[in-house]
Amino acid sequence: MTGTGPNIPIIDFGPFMSGFYGDRKLVAERMRKASTDWGFFYLANCGMAADSLTQAFMASRQFFALPLAEKNLVAWQNAESNRGYVGVKRERLDPARPGDLKEAFNLAPEEPGAGVPKNRWPQGHPGFRKVMTHFLDDCINTADRVLEAFALALQQPADFFVRAHDKHHHTLRLLHYPPLPEGFEPADGESRAGAHTDYGSITLLFQDDVGGLEVRTRAGEWLRAVPIPGTVVVNTGDLMHRWTNQIFCSTPHRVNVAPECRHLDRYSIAFFCHPNKDAEIVCISSCVGEHQPALYPPTTAGQHLQEKLTNTYGT
Numbered sequence: 001m002t003g004t005g006p007n008i009p010i011i012d013f014g015p016f017m018s019g020f021y022g023d024r025k026l027v028a029e030r031m032r033k034a035s036t037d038w039g040f041f042y043l044a045n046c047g048m049a050a051d052s053l054t055q056a057f058m059a060s061r062q063f064f065a066l067p068l069a070e071k072n073l074v075a076w077q078n079a080e081s082n083r084g085y086v087g088v089k090r091e092r093l094d095p096a097r098p099g100d101l102k103e104a105f106n107l108a109p110e111e112p113g114a115g116v117p118k119n120r121w122p123q124g125h126p127g128f129r130k131v132m133t134h135f136l137d138d139c140i141n142t143a144d145r146v147l148e149a150f151a152l153a154l155q156q157p158a159d160f161f162v163r164a165h166d167k168h169h170h171t172l173r174l175l176h177y178p179p180l181p182e183g184f185e186p187a188d189g190e191s192r193a194g195a196h197t198d199y200g201s202i203t204l205l206f207q208d209d210v211g212g213l214e215v216r217t218r219a220g221e222w223l224r225a226v227p228i229p230g231t232v233v234v235n236t237g238d239l240m241h242r243w244t245n246q247i248f249c250s251t252p253h254r255v256n257v258a259p260e261c262r263h264l265d266r267y268s269i270a271f272f273c274h275p276n277k278d279a280e281i282v283c284i285s286s287c288v289g290e291h292q293p294a295l296y297p298p299t300t301a302g303q304h305l306q307e308k309l310t311n312t313y314g315t
């Protein structure tokens with residue numbers, strides 16, 4: 001752990017949302033640099049109403065407070081649907097380590113015309129569904145603006161990434177890290193969430209004020225990504241790493257069982273953005289050159305995601 005040295009950048013998104021081209025370009029360039037150096041940045045003034053976030057966290061707390069039997073009625077079933085409740089230790093983000101000390105609930109936009117809805121909503125809690133559906137829309141909007149900035153940063157048409165994400169194959173994930181019992185000592189390598197990289201293009205991460213998120217620097221040290229009120233953490237995932245021919249990094253991160261926060265509940269909400277399953281992922285032209293050959297063959301976003309989920313859940 002390092003307490004000195006450079007820190008994860010904080011970028012003010014306000015000028016991108018309301019500014020002229022010059023302002024927008026400046027913000028996009030900051031995002032490009034942060035994604036290259038860190039694969040992580042805090043975004044301030046992202047345009048999301050504080051109220052929407054407060055409500056989402058409240059609804060999340062209420063959901064996780066339900067009896068386990070009730071949560072299990074909406075249990076996660078398979079990687080293809082990837083929705084519903086995932087119990088404590090069911091998942092290991094770092095396959096070499098014990099199961100993660102967390103529980104989660106995944107939801108996602110319903111595909112229009114796909115028949116039976118796939119989200120697994122708990123019965124008798126219409127408020128939960130309403131708040132989360134609203135929050136999901138907010139996340140999609142914010143992510144689309146971030147993707148526009150990325151397109152500008154990479155000299156692509158403004159809608160380059162937004163179009164590739166327009167089927168909204170995203171996942172919203174509520175996370176709860178329960179307090180650990182008095183005297184708890186983590187088994188070797190046990191943590192709230194094991195070290196991992198995210199699979200998709202970008203992730204928006206909202207954390208409460210407990211802390212515990214750690215990001216691995218390029219020098220290999222673990223740095224705390226402390227909660228900064230009024231900001232959302234944005235990180236670039238494996239797919240963006242591949243798409244940008246490794247220019248944007250997909251940085252390992254984890255949630256550590258730090259002694260000072262071990263006995264506190266921690267809540268976070270992650271919005272994982274995934275391009276359309278049929279989107280062709282070919283190294284972006286501005287990231288490829290005479291001295292920078294494309295490092296990956298084309299794939300589709302769907303193929304990429306399925307491989308990653310299978311590795312995590314073993315299904």
Ligand SMILES: O=C(O)CCC(=O)C(=O)O
Pocket residue numbers: 175193198205207213253254255268269270
């Ligand atoms: O809870 C957090 O702060 C991080 C969670 C995370 O990185 C993930 O679920 O991919």
Ligand SMILES: [Fe+2]
Pocket residue numbers: 196197198253
């Ligand atoms: Fe993550």
